[in-house]
Amino acid sequence: MAKEITSPEQSSHAVLIKPQRGLVGLDLAELFRFRELILFLTWRDILVRYKQTLLGGAWAILQPVLQMLIFNVLFGDIAGLSSGGVPRPLFTYAALLPWNLFSTAMSDAGRSLVTNRNMITKVYFPRIIVPLSSVLSGVVDFLVAFLLLAAMMVYYGVMPTSGVWGLPLYLLLSLVTALGVGLWLAALNVHYRDIRYIIPFLTQFWMLATPIAYEANEVFSRLPAGWEWLYALNPMVGVIEGFRSALVGTPIYSLDMLWISILTSLVLLFTGLVYFRRMERTFADVV
Amino acid sequence: MTDYAIRVEGLGKQYPLGGKVERYRTLRDTIADAVTWPVRMLKGDLRRHAERIWALKDVSFDVRQGQVLGVIGRNGAGKSTLLKILSRVTDPTAGYAHINGRVGSLLEVGTGFHPELTGRENIYLNGAILGMKRREIAAKFDEIVEFSDVARFIDTAVKHYSSGMYLRLAFSVAAHLEPEILVVDEVLAVGDAEFQRKCLGKMGEVAEAGRTVLFVSHNMSAILRLTEESIVLDKGQMVYRAPTSQAVDYYMASGLSQSGERTWEPEEMPADAAPFRPLAVRVKDPNGKVVDTVQSPQPVEIEVEYELSQPVQGLRLGIYLQTMRGEVVFTSFDTDDPQQYEKYATRPAGHYFSRVTIPADTLNEGQYMLGLNASSFRVRRYFHDERALAFMVDGMGAPGTQWPEPRQGLVRPKLDWVIEHHGAPHA
Structure with a gap:
C-alpha cells in the first residue's frame, strides 16, 4: 500500500534544501512553473491600483495629461525650447507615456518586496516574481494612456512613421531597464529602507536627464565631439527618442546611440539579477 | 525507492x-x-x-x-x-x-489577502500564492466558499469582513490545498x-x-x-x-511547556510593536511567587511588565484567558474602569507593571492560555500574542472535590446554596 503513495512522479518534486553560497543562476524552468502566480500578482496590482479613488482608471490618462500641461508651460512657453517640429502637446505626451511606464514600473518594483513582505515571510516562490509583476502591471496604464495619444494624433493629423514597428522594442527596452533598476532597488530596500526615500529623487533626477520636454539633440549637440555616448548611457534616452520619433516623426539624433542604451539596459538587468539572487536568501529573515 | x-x-x-x-x-x-x-x-x-x-x-x-x-x-x-x-x-x-x-505550507492563513479585493478575488489570489493552479482553484471554488460560510459576501471586499469571516475564508482556501x-x-x-x-x-x-x-x-x-x-x-x-x-x-x-513566566528577548520583539515593548508576563500565587500551577480556590495574580519608549494615547493593555482548545474564558483590559481610563488617557514613556487579580474560586481545573494585547482602540494594535503564557489550575480544595470526578465548565465558582427543609413530605 505504501508503495502506491510514493508514486514515481514525486521524484520530480524532490528538493534538496541546503545553505546556498556563491552565484546562483536564475531558474527559468521554475519561473515558468510559477507563471500563473506572475499573472495573478500582476492582475492584483492592476485591480488594486485605483480602488477607492474617485476617478478610478481615469487617473491613467489624467496623470500624463496634467504632467504634459505643466511641462508645456515650463519648457515651451517659459523656456521656449524646440519641440522638434511637431505640436508641443504631442511632443511631450508621446514622451511621457514610455517614461511613466518606466518610472512607475521602476519605483513599484523597488518597493515591491517590502510591500509584499507578508507573502515573502510565509510562502516560498521565486522572489523575482514580486518585482516582475510590479513591472508588468504598469503596462495596462500605458495602454489606456496610449488611447489618448492615438486620439491626439488624429486630432493634429499626425501619421505614425514607418518606424512604428519599433514600438514594441522601445517598450521592451523600458521594461527591461525598469526591471534591472527595480531589482537593485527592491533588494537594497529589504536591507536599507533609505531606498524608500531615494526612489522619488532618483525618478525626478532621471526624468530631467531624459529628453521628455526637450529634444535629445539639445544635449548631444552640447557634448564635445566623440563624447555623445555619455548621454546615451541613459537607456531612457534611446527609449524616449525612439518611441517619439517612431510615432510622431521627430528627428532622431543617431540610431547608433540606441545600441549603447540597449547595452546599458542589459548590464543593469544582469547585475540586478545577480545582486537580487545573491540577497534573495536572506529576504525572509530581514524584510 | x-x-x-x-x-x-x-x-x-x-x-x-x-x-x-x-x-x-x-x-x-x-x-x-x-x-x-x-x-x-x-x-x-x-x-x-x-x-x-x-x-x-x-x-x-x-x-x-x-x-x-x-x-x-x-x-x-x-x-x-x-x-x-x-x-x-x-x-x-x-x-x-x-x-x-x-510541499504546501500553512505558516499563516490569509497570506497575500488584499483588503480591497473581494472574497472571490482573494480566493484565486491566495490559492495561486499557496501554489494552486487556476484550474484547481476553479474546480474547488464552490467547496471552498461553502466550507468558509461566507457565500453571501463572496463579492464584497474583504476589508468589510468581520475578523471571523476573514479567517474562515482564509483557512478554507488553505484547507483545500492538496x-x-x-x-x-x-x-x-x-x-x-x-x-x-x-x-x-x-x-x-x-x-x-x-x-x-x-x-x-x-x-x-x-x-x-x-x-x-x-x-x-x-x-x-x-x-x-x-x-x-x-x-x-x-x-x-519537563517543564518546557510552562514556567509561570514568559519573557521577551530583544530578538523576539516584533519591530512594529514600538513604542510598546513587552518585557514579561507572570502568573503569581497569593504569596507573590511566580508559579506555573495555581490553586482554583486561591486568587491568581497576573502581572504584565512592559516599557513605553514614547508616551502613548489611549493605551489599553489586556489579557485574554483561553482554554487550550482556544475558547475564550474572558477578556480584560487595564483601563476597563472609566476612572482608570480617564487617568491614563495618555501614558507617559516609562517602565510599567499592570497587575490584575483573578478572584479565588473562579477557574475550573485545567490548562489555560494567557493571551496579551496592547492597543489603542481603533488607532493601532501595538502588540498581540494570543499564546503568551500557559499555566495550570489545580482543582484541589475547589467546591465539589469530595467527589473524585472531573467537573465540566470553564469556571468553578463557589456558590452559596441554600437548602430549605420545610417539614415532612406531603402525604
Whole structure:
C-alpha cells in the first residue's frame, strides 16, 4: 500500500534544501512553473491600483495629461525650447507615456518586496516574481494612456512613421531597464529602507536627464565631439527618442546611440539579477 | 525507492542577535560600520558582527511518506524556524533537508489577502500564492466558499469582513490545498471553537488521505488526536522523539511547556510593536511567587511588565484567558474602569507593571492560555500574542472535590446554596 503513495512522479518534486553560497543562476524552468502566480500578482496590482479613488482608471490618462500641461508651460512657453517640429502637446505626451511606464514600473518594483513582505515571510516562490509583476502591471496604464495619444494624433493629423514597428522594442527596452533598476532597488530596500526615500529623487533626477520636454539633440549637440555616448548611457534616452520619433516623426539624433542604451539596459538587468539572487536568501529573515 | 518524505540532517539556522529588533539597517549604519571597522578591529571589538544565535541547531530527523509528525516546543524553541526552512521561505545556515514531494505550507492563513479585493478575488489570489493552479482553484471554488460560510459576501471586499469571516475564508482556501507534504503551523489558533473543530476535522482528512503532514501546535489535544509521533524542540535543538502521547508527557513534565513566566528577548520583539515593548508576563500565587500551577480556590495574580519608549494615547493593555482548545474564558483590559481610563488617557514613556487579580474560586481545573494585547482602540494594535503564557489550575480544595470526578465548565465558582427543609413530605 505504501508503495502506491510514493508514486514515481514525486521524484520530480524532490528538493534538496541546503545553505546556498556563491552565484546562483536564475531558474527559468521554475519561473515558468510559477507563471500563473506572475499573472495573478500582476492582475492584483492592476485591480488594486485605483480602488477607492474617485476617478478610478481615469487617473491613467489624467496623470500624463496634467504632467504634459505643466511641462508645456515650463519648457515651451517659459523656456521656449524646440519641440522638434511637431505640436508641443504631442511632443511631450508621446514622451511621457514610455517614461511613466518606466518610472512607475521602476519605483513599484523597488518597493515591491517590502510591500509584499507578508507573502515573502510565509510562502516560498521565486522572489523575482514580486518585482516582475510590479513591472508588468504598469503596462495596462500605458495602454489606456496610449488611447489618448492615438486620439491626439488624429486630432493634429499626425501619421505614425514607418518606424512604428519599433514600438514594441522601445517598450521592451523600458521594461527591461525598469526591471534591472527595480531589482537593485527592491533588494537594497529589504536591507536599507533609505531606498524608500531615494526612489522619488532618483525618478525626478532621471526624468530631467531624459529628453521628455526637450529634444535629445539639445544635449548631444552640447557634448564635445566623440563624447555623445555619455548621454546615451541613459537607456531612457534611446527609449524616449525612439518611441517619439517612431510615432510622431521627430528627428532622431543617431540610431547608433540606441545600441549603447540597449547595452546599458542589459548590464543593469544582469547585475540586478545577480545582486537580487545573491540577497534573495536572506529576504525572509530581514524584510 | 525512497520511503521518506522529509529527511533532515544537521539542520541549523543562525540569526544575528537582535536581528529582529533592528530589523533593517540604514545605509548610515553600514557606512559608519565600514568607517569604524579598522578602529574596532584594533580594539578587538567586532562583537557587533560576531554575536549570532542559533535559532535551530543540529536538528536531524526523518518523516516517512504518509506519516503525520507533530512538532512540540514552547515559543522560541525553533519550531517556526524549522517550518520556514522546510517550506523554503528561508535558507538554513548549516545542514540540509531532503524533501520528496510537493510541499504546501500553512505558516499563516490569509497570506497575500488584499483588503480591497473581494472574497472571490482573494480566493484565486491566495490559492495561486499557496501554489494552486487556476484550474484547481476553479474546480474547488464552490467547496471552498461553502466550507468558509461566507457565500453571501463572496463579492464584497474583504476589508468589510468581520475578523471571523476573514479567517474562515482564509483557512478554507488553505484547507483545500492538496500537496503531498503539508506543513502546518498554528492555524488552529484562529477562529471560534466551532470553526476549530471543523479545521481539525479537515486536518484529520488530510492525514487519512495518506499525505505527509508536519504539524506544529500548542494545542496538545489536537497534536494527540492527529499525530502518531512527535518531536520536541527546545532552544533550537531536538530533545525528544517518541510516540505522541509520550512526547506530550515528556513536554509537560519537563517543564518546557510552562514556567509561570514568559519573557521577551530583544530578538523576539516584533519591530512594529514600538513604542510598546513587552518585557514579561507572570502568573503569581497569593504569596507573590511566580508559579506555573495555581490553586482554583486561591486568587491568581497576573502581572504584565512592559516599557513605553514614547508616551502613548489611549493605551489599553489586556489579557485574554483561553482554554487550550482556544475558547475564550474572558477578556480584560487595564483601563476597563472609566476612572482608570480617564487617568491614563495618555501614558507617559516609562517602565510599567499592570497587575490584575483573578478572584479565588473562579477557574475550573485545567490548562489555560494567557493571551496579551496592547492597543489603542481603533488607532493601532501595538502588540498581540494570543499564546503568551500557559499555566495550570489545580482543582484541589475547589467546591465539589469530595467527589473524585472531573467537573465540566470553564469556571468553578463557589456558590452559596441554600437548602430549605420545610417539614415532612406531603402525604
